Amino acid sequence: MSERAALAFEEREYTAARLDALSGGLAGVLARRGVRAGDRVALMASNRPEFVVAVRAAWRLGAAVVLFSPSWKRGEVEHALRVTEPAHAVGDHPLLAGLMPMLHLDDGPIRPAEAPFPGAAFPEPAPDADALLVFSSGTTGLPKAVRHTHASFRAAVRNWRATLELTARDRIQIATPPSHILGLLNIETALASGAWMRLHRRFDLDLVLRTIETDRITVEMAVAPIALAIASHPDVESFDLSSLRYIMWGATPVTPQVAETVTRRTGVGWVPAYGASELPVIACNPVRGARLDSVGRPAPGVELRVVSPRTGEPAGPGETGEIQARSDSLMAGYLPAEATEGAFDGGWYRTGDVGRVDAGGWVTLTGRTKEMIKVRGFQVAPAEVEAVLHGHPDVADCAVYGIPDGAGGEAVVAAVAAGGPVDPGELIALVGDRLASYKRPSEVVLVEEIPRLPSGKVLRRVLRERHLRPDGQSS
Template identity: 70%
Template sequence: MTEAVPVAGVGALDASATLAFEGGEYSGADIDALVAGLAETLAARGVRDGARVALMSSNRPEFVLAVRAIWQLCAAVVLISPAWKRDEVAHALAVTAPTHALGDQSVLAELMPMLSLDEPIEPARGHRRPLAPDADALLVFSSGTTGLPKAVRHTHGSFTAAVEHWRRALDFTAADRIQVLTPPSHILGLLNIELALRSGAWVRLHPRFELERMLRCIEADRITVEMAVAPIALALAAHPALETYDLSSLRYIMWGATPVAVGVAETVTRRTGIGWMPAYGASEVPVIACNPVCGARLDSVGRPVPGVDVRIVSLESGMPVETGHTGEIEVRSASRMAGYLPAAATEDAIRDGWYRTGDVGYLDPDGWLFVTDRAKEMIKVRGFQVAPAEIEAVLHGHPLVADCAVFGVPDPADGEAVVAAVATTAPVTTTELTTLVADRLATYKRVRRVVFVDQIPRLPSGKVLRRRLEERYGRTSDE
């Protein structure tokens, strides 16, 4: 059964925690003082209990300070990706209705009054207010299969439970040292930052992913826990001078967001001696399963972490199936989201307290979880969920596009790549269509390949037969 997790909220910051960025470091006391100062500024601008505050920021220490300042005011933070463009940001604001905003992106400032994170923050003496476990803490965005991104609501209780589950899964302590190269606006980035700060550990935040800098920092900072998504793993395996770096401080490399490419993982281990630890989660339930620190295997996402219940249900009836049988993966946990915005989307996602992941898999007799397919149609690019409907809506805006359907194909670097099948009323170039999407949506949603078809296959109900398109055009993106 799931377990209750005590919530300390902002007060969970351990005094011995250290946040490093570029050439500087922030101690726990530094963070506390700057958070208090920023909270005073936000309060003076009218942020109150229960408010929602949009945050659209690049990777920088002020992002961390902003999240914690919003929490200190008992408000909720709406995390908006800095990669998003105007239409995407406008949709996020419409869904979550924040009353205030701060960040460093001009697109947000164009849509609502925004406090710039480039403004100096004056330290102050603040009081850590107790936070209600059932109060909203953050809203992150997750794409569905039939519409634009939904906001995932996490309370202080659910997010704190996720941090504690992650701490146990990684066997993480104050002695560990970690670096964050993924966007903190993504649930995994924020989860890793908070894991370190609440554990009293040392964490380096990078402005962006650069392989050489990552390797140099592992060596110089004596990083003990490294996180990798598929592009990072592929870059490591292909690095011509990987053996020249001293990576001996690493206890393991965690692989998440996409299925493990076994050949890539084995290549890195052979060249460095460092093993991998696959894990599995979602924005809605950030930590579901993880391999053990010792004895990890590459063919499974691991066993459900303590405090998380996993069951497999029939794709037809929704009833639990026997061990070893394949079906949809459902999860019950204190770390489960409170629901979606729009709220109507929650009804189909949670059934009798169980979150329906949309992933297909099975549990073996020893409790190992295997993910074999996805019932949902979202495309997972570098760990980000991409809704086909969102890209289709942009393509349908072209006057010569009669119909279209978007699907994913395997990609060794990104996990999956986006392919668009398009029927037109007159000749259109591939570049014209890919540029249309690139101008409207984030980079990770770009269309990698366009296939022109006479007709999009559909059921009489109008539902796209994506499987038929995948079978015909679904070769890997580099073939």
């Protein structure tokens, strides 16, 4: 009986043994080009099986992979090169090839290793050696490189597999960029679980929905833009999504109205989860009995605490403060190294997220410490105001941010992408009816779309800069 496929891409299929052999072959090529244990290898490639092969080939040699997003522009690539200083490069992107010597994934077919590469028995890398450098979202400034060791990333895979209850019976698809921590984590977790996965060249909503139907996908991954797109799809009922056990919502807190709309139209429920590049799996809902008002309980192997922003002391159950975490899946630090200063509090990772953990361990996020809006001495969480605005039937998407308002204070502004005729005054009144008066927007700005990262995180910095610059352009 032939070995079952582990990965599908367009018309091609790869068994786990085939991927392993191809990784060994490429490892030999990289070794001949001088890649050694401890080196950093930049990888800038589109969604394709060779991406998976290249990551595993570098790991075979004990090298660390630096993930470059194929959507980056020249300035972003140059910044990433300065921060991480990779000695070698692999990929299919002309931008990286123009900045340093790069082994192009299309220069010739990647061949399986027919015999062990001479002089390279591929010893197991040291657990504390760097395996992966992935860039943080950079919503408030230039992104930092997050360092994961072989031990920390293996722990993240182990924790994610347990959280999702993923088994060899599951079938998933990857349409989001594997250069993001969640994309690579999903790939490696599927391989570790023996699950079948389809890798898509790019995200296309109709293709994703059709693939759920034809490939009988059992677990779907979504971020906010994907959830919004499914909820607003005019013909989503025409797709058979009955094979899905659930849809996982990550990267940003759930918008209940969007999630409930998808469930009403498809019959599929959600499993909200919470993670970060620095600690990929922080909390997750149970696969059965998930709640939309919480990102779940701490993931296996993760400890959480809430610290008071006023005293710096641990807060009690249900009290709001900064979420802090520790785990064997936590990053080793940042590059540049000085960026690590302030990231930890006595061994606890400071997430920068504001929220609370109740007596039952359920985690609720309310905002970001750097994104909290200070109005007349009060703290306003953008997510709280956004949740109210999302309840209006003609609000397709929205984001809330603060602008200077004299005496060191701020005013609340809401950017709204309308899905129908919207009266800004009506939206301001809606928030005023539901929330305290100081949380009411002083202004509603209508925009064509809300700027977001591929992960779904809102670029509030961009909205704020556009608002404050008279030409309307961000810097």
